[in-house]
Structures are given as structure tokens and as C-alpha cells.
Amino acid sequence: MRRRVVITGLGTVTPLGNSAPDTWEGICAGRSGIGRITKFDSTRFKTKIAGELKNFDPLNFVSKKELRHMDDFIIYALAAAEMAVADAGLVVGQGSGGANGDRVGVIIGSAIGGLATVENGTETILKEGPGRVSPFLIPAVLPNLGAGHVSIRFGAKGPIGCPVAACAAGTCAIGDAARIIREGDADVMIAGGAEAAITPLALGGFNAMRALSMNNDYPERASRPFDRDRDGFVISEGGGLVILEEMSRALDRGARIYAEVSGYGCTSDAFHMAAPPPGGEGAVRCMQAALRDAGMNPAHVDYINAHGTATVANDRYETEAIKTVFGEHAGTLAVSSTKSMTGHLLGAAGGIEAIIAAMALYEGLLPPTINLDHPDEQCDLDYVPHRPRKKNIQAALSNTFGFGGVNAVLALKKFEGTNG
């Protein structure tokens, strides 16, 4: 029988809160984490809003010296990892009860890696010359150094990786990690995504693509997935990691199990670098692949945590894709975009949304889509508007789609099983 994979720990830093419980509390309250940009002077940019972390003290997670040498995305990965490992009660590399370091792996995706470090380094080289470039620049920029530093800190010597898969990276990380456990190459994986791309260059680039909301006067209402007045996504930062564990190991040690990761699908649009194909056909095949992998009947899916970026194209195509996959059932299942509250964490989005979907299963609560005042007439599913809804659910999907045409979907199940 195939090895089964469960989630036993959650760790996250998001614009809604600096832990998984605080973030979940913000989701349940239908709160927005979006505000004016404080990290740099955004006067000259069309967009002046983002989802920044609030009151996050990096020195709770790294030393002063590490702080100087690490890009923020690495610090967010370490913060999320510390909390996820503690939440799971995971001990790596200890004798009795601990997990052998060889059997623990790390996969942390990122869309862009250390962009702020690139920008600062470019300024240094132009102003002061090549001789003043820090020897710590490259290890702060490389996207896989989130995973690298987490593996160093915890002595995780198993498989390591970093899907650089744009806005699907966090989902790809969890999907790949689950497969590694299934295949028997590891028993425990620390997986998800981290991103710190609220920078002038990213803002300028996404603005040039007309991808970002410019609703600067009402930051908390700017992220409006599926609403007729949506005008793009809101860029956010943070990290979200889960501890994945082989089921029997988790049961043997009496770990708390949030949900089972029962399936993963990944497809390519092979269509356009940024636009979705007609009908969202790549997303259709991806959801179908995740359901097939999970052996899940589409009619049993109660909830989809949508990609729901609040770009005009995404929300329509995703809605159409859900209808194609689920047929009549699309009208009864619940779909929500928690990006309405968190904003879009790019490569970290999949990590955070897997946490939210797992909590929805664990707590029996459907997260809302806030700011959905006037649904787009082509967006006509049950998006759980404004307020969360109590509902005992059994199965959920978490959708993420990225530039480059990458689609990644996780299928999660409420965990009620035992060893039998």
C-alpha cells in the first residue's frame, strides 16, 4: 500500500500575523493585512500598497550577524520553520524518539529569491565599484538558500530542493515533498514557500505588466478577488511552511494531525508566459491530476482555496476551470480566495494557502473572500463572501498558478484515520 502523508506542524509569517494561529485568527475575522508601503518611498509608483509583515522582529529567529547576511526571504523561511518544527514537536537528529537527520528533508520554493539584495548590490557596484560588493551577496540572493539555511539549522540531511515556480512555488514544494515521503526517500519534510519581493524593482515590473491593484486610497479593500471592480493583485511578503510526515510515524508518536496530503497535480499551460489559456485548460488538467492522484471523487470536494489573485483574467479563467472540472457540483462546493486578506505572497502563497486549507479541514470553518461586494457576472460560484462559514468538510483543493504557465494543485483530506 502507498505510504500516506500527513501535516503535523504549521509555521507562518504573513501580513495578517506572525504565526499560524494569529494568521488564522485574521482569516476568521475577515481582516485585511494590506496597507500603504512603508519599506521604501513609493511616491513615484502607480501602486503604493502592499501586504507587509507587521511588528515582525527578525532577531527572534536570527542573530545580528545572520540578519546582516541574509535576505528577508531567508529570514521568513527560518521563522516559519522554527514555528512549524516547534508546533509539530519535531526533534531532528536525536537518539530516542527523534527523527534521524538523514530521513528529514527540506523543500522551500520562492518565486524571486533575494531581490532586495540584488537591488542593494547593484547600487553598491554602481556607486562604489565591484570591490565593495559583499561576499554574502550571492548566498543571500539564491532562491534555494531558504531551504539551505533551514536544513543547516535543523540538521535536516535528507532531500533538499527549491522549486522556482513563480506563484505556484509553495504548492510545488509541498507536492514534491509529499511525493518524496510516499516514495520512501524521507519520513519527514519541511515544505512550503518564502518570499520578500516588496521592492522597487518588483513593484515597477509588476506595474509595467498592469498586474497590481492601484486602489491606493483604500488599501484594505484593494484585494477584491471575483469582484467586478477588481483591478489586480496586491503584492505581499512572508513565509509559510508545513511539516509533512509519513502517517504511521506521526500516529506512533501521537502527533497532532491537521490534515492528510492525499494528492498533488502539476501541469503546464504551454501557452503564454503570463496569460492563462482559454478556459483555463491548464488549471483544469491540474485539478484533475490532483484528484486522480488522491483517488478523490470530484463530488466529494467541499472546498477550494482558489488561486484567486484578483486579476481580471485569473478569476474568470479559474472560475471557468472549476466549472469544467466539477460540473454541477461546482455550484454546491465552496470556493474562497484568502488572498483577499493576505494579498499575494507569490512563491510563499502555496505554503500559506495549504496551511489555511488544512486549518479549514481541521477546524470545520470555511475561510471567506472579503471585499466581494459586487461579484463579476462571469464569477458566479459560492465564494463564501465577507464572513467565514462553519462547515464540517472532508476534502479540499488548494490551487496556485504561476507565470510561465505552471499550475500546481494540492488535494487535502480531513484526517480521521488510524493505522488500520
Added chain:
Amino acid sequence: MKLEDRIIEIIMEQLNVTREECVSEASFINDLGADSLDLVELIMEMEETFDVTVSDDELEKVRTIQDVFDFLKRKGVKDTGI
């Protein structure tokens, strides 16, 4: 201020170590927790502060705090006298 004190202040800041740890025979790698990249960064900071240039050959010879005292003095860096 004595040159030695200024150097030690930079080392304390860069390597996040205490004054007590900064004895002149302390090895950057073995005693002060530095790696080779820390050492490059530290010497860059010395170049900036004291307006000197350090070659890769010189950098490779730096093992201890005393080595830094010696090569900065050799390059003519003086106490500030403040």
C-alpha cells in the same frame, strides 16, 4: 583612540563577539566563529574604515587579530590620538 581599540570595535560589530573574546592571539576562524566569507567582509570593512587596499595574498595570511594589527600598521595606519 588607539588603533587596536578601533580595530577591535569593528571586529566586535562584524562578528558579533564580546571585547573579552577579542584577545590579540584570537583566531578568527577557530575562536571567533568566523568563516572565510566573514573574514572577507571584515577585511573589506577595514579597507573602508582605514582607506587601505588589501590584496588577496595579504587576506589569505590573516589568521588572528594580531595579524590585522600588524598589517594595518605596516600600511601606515596610525592611532587617531583622540
